Amino acid sequence: MDTAHNMNVTLQPGLSSANVAAASVPMQAIVHRQYGTPDVLGFEEVARPVPGEQDVLVRVYAAGVSIGDHHVVTGKPYVIRLSPHCGVRRPLSQVPGMALAGRVEAVGAKVTTVRPGDEVYGDAPAGAFAEYAVVPAQRLAPKPANLSFEEAAATSWAVTPLQALRDVGRLQAGQKVLINGASGGVGTWAIQIAKALGAEVTAVCSGRNAEMVRALGADAVVDYTKEDFVGGGARFDLVFDTVGNRALSAFRKVLTPTGTYVSCGGGNSSLRWLFRLAKVSLASLFTRQKLKTFIVIPRRTDLLALKELVEAGKAKPFIERRYALSETADALRHVGGGHVRGQVVIRVAGE
Numbered sequence: 444m445d446t447a448h449n450m451n452v453t454l455q456p457g458l459s460s461a462n463v464a465a466a467s468v469p470m471q472a473i474v475h476r477q478y479g480t481p482d483v484l485g486f487e488e489v490a491r492p493v494p495g496e497q498d499v500l501v502r503v504y505a506a507g508v509s510i511g512d513h514h515v516v517t518g519k520p521y522v523i524r525l526s527p528h529c530g531v532r533r534p535l536s537q538v539p540g541m542a543l544a545g546r547v548e549a550v551g552a553k554v555t556t557v558r559p560g561d562e563v564y565g566d567a568p569a570g571a572f573a574e575y576a577v578v579p580a581q582r583l584a585p586k587p588a589n590l591s592f593e594e595a596a597a598t599s600w601a602v603t604p605l606q607a608l609r610d611v612g613r614l615q616a617g618q619k620v621l622i623n624g625a626s627g628g629v630g631t632w633a634i635q636i637a638k639a640l641g642a643e644v645t646a647v648c649s650g651r652n653a654e655m656v657r658a659l660g661a662d663a664v665v666d667y668t669k670e671d672f673v674g675g676g677a678r679f680d681l682v683f684d685t686v687g688n689r690a691l692s693a694f695r696k697v698l699t700p701t702g703t704y705v706s707c708g709g710g711n712s713s714l715r716w717l718f719r720l721a722k723v724s725l726a727s728l729f730t731r732q733k734l735k736t737f738i739v740i741p742r743r744t745d746l747l748a749l750k751e752l753v754e755a756g757k758a759k760p761f762i763e764r765r766y767a768l769s770e771t772a773d774a775l776r777h778v779g780g781g782h783v784r785g786q787v788v789i790r791v792a793g794e
């Protein structure tokens with residue numbers, strides 16, 4: 444990864460003299476000015492961001508790395524470029540990264556939920572792979588007291604399975620749920636959240652991860668390298684698909700007649716993602732089964748719910764690897780390989 448020392452400061456209209464001074468303070472960050480493999484990333488000195496009235500400036504201690512970050516850096520699937528902080532031809536936000544944990548450095552004039560010095564975690568629209576990041580206040584919550592900053596950064600991604608299982612899938616105590624991709628960053632959280640909701644969990648993963656997912660609470664494990672979950676005869680009230688690597692028809696075969704299929708994975712191809720979205724939408728019109736895809740909506744209330752769950756000892760992150768901020772490209776290469784066990788985090792600062 445290249446190192447540069449050119450600091451470009453772009454001042455926003457209406458900044459006060461104090462904010463202008465803050466904007467000129469340098470920081471280290473991971474920067475990408477074009478889409479491509481993780482090789483396009485630079486480790487550079489840039490201007491520290493300035494929070495708006497409803498924003499929080501966070502001193503980042505750790506950041507989580509997910510396949511979503513890999514999509515943002517590579518610009519693939521191409522549909523990702525339509526999101527607000529990406530761009531069709533080149534990135535709009537030059538510092539990537541979303542999940543983070545750290546301490547509040549400063550708050551905007553209208554922020555009342557946190558104050559300087561608070562330990563927080565959450566999900567930034569962009570900018571987490573840096574020493575400081577600006578985050579809307581509603582996307583932050585107090586860090587779980589029993590977690591380190593690294594563990595808290597890995598917890599932000601649990602919002603995805605929480606919304607998928609509780610809100611979209613309407614999972615109830617006593618129901619049976621199948622989790623496809625159970626050993627990944629989302630799947631490991633999904634197992635624990637499903638168990639906390641009182642469900643019976645069957646995890647689909649490779650044999651090398653069977654012991655891990657059982658330790659996280661899975662009641663049964665299907666090793667996809669040796670058996671097909673479709674042929675097992677079991678039927679499930681809910682299927683949560685985190686991978687999108689099987690045909691929709693396969694998942695429908697293992698659902699009960701009124702069961703629910705929820706997908707948050709569509710692969711690296713825009714056509715494949717759009718085709719799956721269309722197929723799920725169309726098929727749902729002709730069956731009693733509920734077939735759904737969804738997009739995660741960051742909410743402070745969900746972060747607070749996860750904090751309560753973690754502090755009660757009902758869920759915890761499973762961190763596979765840790766990297767330094769300067770090694771972010773290596774972290775993204777690992778995540779992009781598609782065989783991550785649990786979560787991957789970036790150490791940005793000492794605790």
